[in-house]
Amino acid sequence: MAYGFDTLQIHAGARPDPATGARQTPIYQTTAYVFRDADHAAALFNLQEVGYIYSRLTNPTVAVLQERVATLEGGQGAVCCSSGHAAQIMALFPLMGPGRNLIASSRLYGGTITQFSQTIKRFGWSAKFVDFDDLDAVAAAIDDDTRAIFCESIANPGGYITDLDAVAAVADKAGLPLIVDNTSATPYLCRPIEHGATLVVHSTTKYLTGNGTVTGGAIVDSGKFDWSASGKFPSLSEPEPAYHGLKFHETFGPLAFTFHGIAIGLRDLGMTMNPQAAHYTLMGIETLSLRMQRHVENAEKIAAWMEQNPHVDAVTYAGLPSSPYQDRVAKICPKGAGALFTVKLKGGYDACVKFVDSLELFSHVANLGDTRSLVIHSASTTHRQLTPEQQEAAGAGPSVVRISIGIEDADDLIGDLGQALDKAHS
Incomplete structure (x- = not known):
């Protein structure tokens, strides 16, 4: 049955706690989880089975929030992390590499402009800032080293609305993922995936939580992008040495980006959302x-x-x-x-x-x-x-x-x- 938004914002991802019957999602304040046996542990670490290992990677409270945000955005999966800025880095991490660039709207939150114009240079990445009302300029800025296009649905601070369908058409023609920051709109006002976005990022600190209590971020994967088509995204399409040659896109299909975000992004960058922050955000999303x-x-x-x-x-x-x-x-x-x-x-x-x-x-x-x-x-x-x-x-x-x-x-x-x-x- 297809439920409406008001129902999903309360129920998506949540079940009564199997141990206690608790109706509200508990705060699972734990760092680690007991394995059934050695084989179970090995299967989890090999990504052969989905489950909980260590709370830097996965946590039951955070998992509910990830499913809820993904459902509201119409995505295949989501990864939650410690802040909106962390979400942006984690969104770019599997796509970029030294010498690679992204095309970014000139109408962005000031902290994002600083992150993209200054901080990411330390990774060997760069950004080209373009007026996204000039679609020809966006297309002209793309070169062989471009790996993503980035904009906000409703830009901070001016409330400028991006023509996502038009920008997505440019991204599709170039074979590039479109990343949309949907913080200011939320999925209630705008669902970027329906307008062609590949990934949606959020500072959950803002409207999703809504009460100014905790910071957090989320990356939602549409599951619609072919990471293997061009050879430009080897982190997702080529063998991963840390997992015995596993190919994320080949193995996980539409959930490739989500699994990579957890298994490598959170594992190595450590930008983890704590379970109490996830709980506050779940409370906020209900209204x-x-x-x-x-x-x-x-x-x-x-x-x-x-x-x-x-x-x-x-x-x-x-x-x-x-x-x-x-x-x-x-x-x-x-x-x-x-x-x-x-x-x-x-x-x-x-x-x-x-x-x-x-x-x-x-x-x-x-x-x-x-x-x-x-x-x-x-x-x-x-x-x-x-x-x-x-x-x-x-x-x-x-x-x-x-x-x-x-x-x-x-x-x-x-x-x-x-x-x-x-x-x-x-």
Whole structure:
């Protein structure tokens, strides 16, 4: 039977605990698991049998979360890890190698731009940043060493919506996997695999958990990419020495990437999600649809109000009729354009700082996707490491404030924004 989203967000991956009958998924706070016998242990270590060995690799609480996120995204499998940044590295790890590159959207979270433009150089990888509205430029940037294309469904900080179908067509023509960060949208608003994504990554820290308590990440595998077709992905298509010549794609088929992520990615990189974090995230996902509906409802009302405020130069929310990306909402995010956007204030940098400092209900934090409304001046914080040109390209210039709308009373939020805007321009 095909269940609806609201049912799956509560039940997918979970069963009553077989030992106790506990209805809620227990926190399996253990590092290791007892093997039945020596043959059982050998089969697990040879990947001949699926089971639990050591919690750096697999844990029953985390396994429930992996199945739930994969189910909601429409994927074959998922790997959870310690943060969204860990998820990005783990997504790239089986694909890349020294001298290889990826094509990345210029509209990305500032930390991702830094990770891709600076940190991955230490692995011998590189990234080419391109405006993904220019599909010809995306295609032109691809060369023989390109191994992936990366974008966000709803870009942080500006709420820009990527035309995933169009980008996926470019990726398919080049025989490359498309990796989509779906953090800002969640599978409730957008399911990138249905638009051609190969892999979906999440910072589960944000909307999936929804309560600002734990960090986490996830990589969802669509199971649809042919890793053996081009010879460009030997980690998945060629014999793996650590497992006696096992070929992940040949052996595991549509679950090849997922098994590689656990058996090699978590084994050697160690970016493990702890079971308590998985438990908090499972609790959050149970109300995901309800929260996202309220997030969107509030964001639409508040963005429209801010667009009319005399102290505001511009609002980037894609759900506004004035947005150049509104036509993508119905196609990519049919249930709404999310709750993340930026506002450009009259008065520039100084007005932005005063505005942020004058807010009372909004929390000034380096996070988004909380039940609480959040605000940050990206140019001086999350995008501080970028050049002025990169800040502008990412939609995080000095006169821009990022707003993450929560699920409080919208009129209360408007009241707080109004008094802060007045103080910032007094």
